[in-house]
Amino acid sequence: MSRRSEEKLAERADRLAEEEALRDLAAGGSGLVGLDGFGGQAVGRKPAKKSEKAQAARSDAKRGGKQKAPAKPRELYVPARGWQGAGGGRVGYMDPPTMWRATTVQACGMWPFAAGSGSPMTGVPLGQHLSTGATVCGDPLNWFTRARYISNPSLFMLGMPGLGKSTLINRMLIGLAATGVVPLVLGDLKPDYADTVRALGGQVISIGRGRGGINVLDPGAMGEAAAKIGGEAGEVLKAEAHGRVLNMVAALITIVRGRTMDDHEQSVLSAVLHHLRERTPPGRTVLLPDVLRVLTEGPDRVRAVTLDRGDDARYRDAVDPLHRSLLGILDGPLGDTFASETSTRIDANAPAVCIDISGIGEADTQLTAAAMLAAWSDGLGTVAASHALADAGLAPRRWFFTVLDELWRPLRAASGIVDRIDALTRLNRSLGLGDAKITHTLKDAEALGTDADRAKARGFVERAGMVVCAGLPKTEMEDLGKVVGLSRREIELVSSWSSPPGWGVRGEDEEPPGRGRFLIKVGGRPGIPIKVAITDAERELHNTNTRWTTNEAAIERAVARTAQEVARLSQDGPLPLALPGDPASLALSADPGFPAGEAPVRGWTA
Secondary structure, X not given: OOHHHHHHHHHHHHHHHHHHHHHHHHOOOOOOXXXXXXXXXXXXXXXXXXXXXXXXXXXXXXXXXXXXXOOOOOOOXXXXXXXXXXXXXXXXXXXXXOOOOOOOOOOOOOOOOOOOOOOOOOOOEEEEEOOOOOEEEOOHHHHHHOOOOOOOOEEEEEOOOOOXXXXXXXXXXXXXXXXXXXXXXXXXXXXOOHHHHHHOOOEEEEOEOOOEOOOOOOXXXXXXXXXXXXXXXXXXXXXXXXHHHHHHHHHHHHHHHOOOOOHHHHHHHHHHHHHHHHHXXXXXXXXXXXXXXXXXXXXXXXXXXXXXXXXXXXXXXXXXXXXXXXXXXXXXXXXXXXXXXXXXXOOOOOOOEEEEOOOOOOXXXXXXXXXXXXXXXXXXXXXXXXXXXXXXXXXOOOOEEEEEOOOHHHHOOOOOHHHHHHHHHOOOHHHOEEEEEEOOOOHHHHOOOOHHHHHHHHHHHHHOOEEEEOOOOHHHHHHHHHHHOOOHHHHHHHHHOOOOOOOOOOOOOOXXXXXXXXXXXXXXXXXXXXXXXXXXXXXXXXXXXHHHOOOHHHHHHHHHHHHHHHHHHHOXXXXXXXXXXXXXXXXXXXXXXXXXXXXXXXXOOO
């Protein structure tokens, strides 16, 4: 029975009880009528009729005039929720009791029931089910390995800005780190996750002009693992590292050109990289200027793939476009970041890693896209190296969870960039790697230049094991329903979460109705609506609006110093009233006891 039906039955029982009490009082009864806990009338003494009372009086007189016992004072029945009508004080709704949650070990005596709810309980605790209030747990890795709910350990999240997308991913990141999974935030743009990674004891690497750089030709952890493993397995890992470096350089050229490389240019670039690997002494890494030097020299191995047939002019015609693009990287907006040695390598043994690229300007789309791709390539190479060492018995097996936030920014950087993202993230299942991709709407994919790129970007959603939706407009939800299969009720529910707060809302504690609410979709199953409530520790570590908050500590220090100064000056006599610009106020503001920007204000204040 629904809550509304129970309330109607309770109200009906109250009315019947009130009517019975009034009739009893009118008949001369005591008016004692009650309700039990289920809305029915309580069992009580039935009031005596008038004829029965007269007959009892005559019997008493015959027995010697026995005196009547004093009548009990009449008590009027008061319903549990008050009388109906004006002035009755009727309560229309009873607040539910406070809910407390604990583990079965802590609350086994208070809640001894062994049966669970219908919500999934495997993985990181995410929040409460909006309909049942039950706890909902889940994350891509546990739902793939333990629960077997999904066939691909990946998550794709969509939602309007400011509704808590990165907060939910931050919850998964913390929960998975507690189980030994290594979170990898490959390209933190705001940053949203750097403080959390530091709190977990992880490694934070800053990338940007004047902050740090990445050498895209450095095999990194894969090269070190290949040298440590040796033999045939080491050679296989070297070949994989070569292919990853080749793809990364091709991605940089794609960003600079605005279009993909030609096939023969990739062959030339591969031959140059092989030539450099063979002739570079151990302990020295190859840099992009070395590639330009080899193209200028034109060794036989490189000339062979250009089909120059001994003609120097044919060789120059074949390599000059590639040469110009590489010069554009070195002398253009990407040179300071990718032309030198890697500033800080990823520590494969760190409990968490965050590559912070928030120092790159919003308008610098080329450098942002290049830095994100380089971070992803380096991070996924570290994952591959870790598994290769585990396969060889040289290191323990570790699982990884990558976060690819603000996916729309690299997608829009250049035509064909979606191919590079697809190549870097398609084989996560075989790598022991779970990933979460975050963007705002499916229209981020529709904004790509070609039909092929748009189809590949939509494939990110189709291949995802979990699709999580925050508040989205109704038209967007209808388009998403064609991909993941949403019911009309689910579309209306998620659309309602995109509404803003009311005009009369004031105060920092108020928030949009959809903040913290998500719908989890897995295949054709019905969606799971949840409400996420973050803890104080999470709120301190994950504040995406830091530029819109005041420095309360600095304000408190300034107020304390002002109070001390006022107390000191008041000992010399009453303080004169000073207006803004008055010499007395200017002299006080110039007091050397107050740091610049924190001087007290005397007299009038705005």
